[in-house]
Amino acid sequence: MTNIAVLVSGGGTNLQALIDAEKSGIIKSGKIKLVVSNKADAYALKRADDNGIDSVVITRKACGSQEAMEQKIMETLEKNNIDLIVLAGFMSILTEKFTGKYDHRIINIHPSLIPSFCGAGFYGLRVHEAALEKGVKVTGATVHFVNEIPDGGEIIMQKAVSVADDDTPETLQKKVMEQAEWIILPLAVEKVSKQISERKDVK
Numbered sequence: 001m002t003n004i005a006v007l008v009s010g011g012g013t014n015l016q017a018l019i020d021a022e023k024s025g026i027i028k029s030g031k032i033k034l035v036v037s038n039k040a041d042a043y044a045l046k047r048a049d050d051n052g053i054d055s056v057v058i059t060r061k062a063c064g065s066q067e068a069m070e071q072k073i074m075e076t077l078e079k080n081n082i083d084l085i086v087l088a089g090f091m092s093i094l095t096e097k098f099t100g101k102y103d104h105r106i107i108n109i110h111p112s113l114i115p116s117f118c119g120a121g122f123y124g125l126r127v128h129e130a131a132l133e134k135g136v137k138v139t140g141a142t143v144h145f146v147n148e149i150p151d152g153g154e155i156i157m158q159k160a161v162s163v164a165d166d167d168t169p170e171t172l173q174k175k176v177m178e179q180a181e182w183i184i185l186p187l188a189v190e191k192v193s194k195q196i197s198e199r200k201d202v203k
């Protein structure tokens, strides 16, 4: 079984999709052990609590620097024997010190079809604003491994979503979540959890 930590910053609808997928058996090779938030007021923390999942708040402000925050997160992950880290709306770009330690063990959900509308500065609603400004007719979501390049790691899964003429950033965000993110994130988590747990069994 792969021990999973989900890192969040906000509403946590992707965390909810993972919790639901574990309950329904879509995720069967991994278990969500811990939720880590870098925001004290993230609604995702309530979702963890409601579902009996341990959670911890680790903010940059309280730690004093990005480096100290990452160090604290790494210690927490180690203490909890975490094998796989899922960034589900985690709005802080992790440095190479962190990503290098967990090669092919961190995955992220991004609300566009990478390599479009990604990299530093493209997060949350901004991604959908940029897609609408460009006038693309198809967008979607991508799950990828995380390396030192923002949104630059190997792609695991993608799903396309049609853009309507009257879409606003808000309606497009909702569509991309419902039609892509909440579907492919659990599938990708199961895929990678299975690979990791098979490697663990061999050891």
Ligand code: GAR
Residues within 6 Å of the ligand: 008, 009, 010, 011, 012, 013, 014, 015, 088, 089, 090, 109, 110, 111, 122, 123, 124, 127, 177, 181
């Ligand atoms: C999601 O749309 C996720 O793809 C996006 O933030 C939202 C978080 O929502 N992530 C990024 O933009 C990362 N670059 P949630 O907290 O409800 O899951």
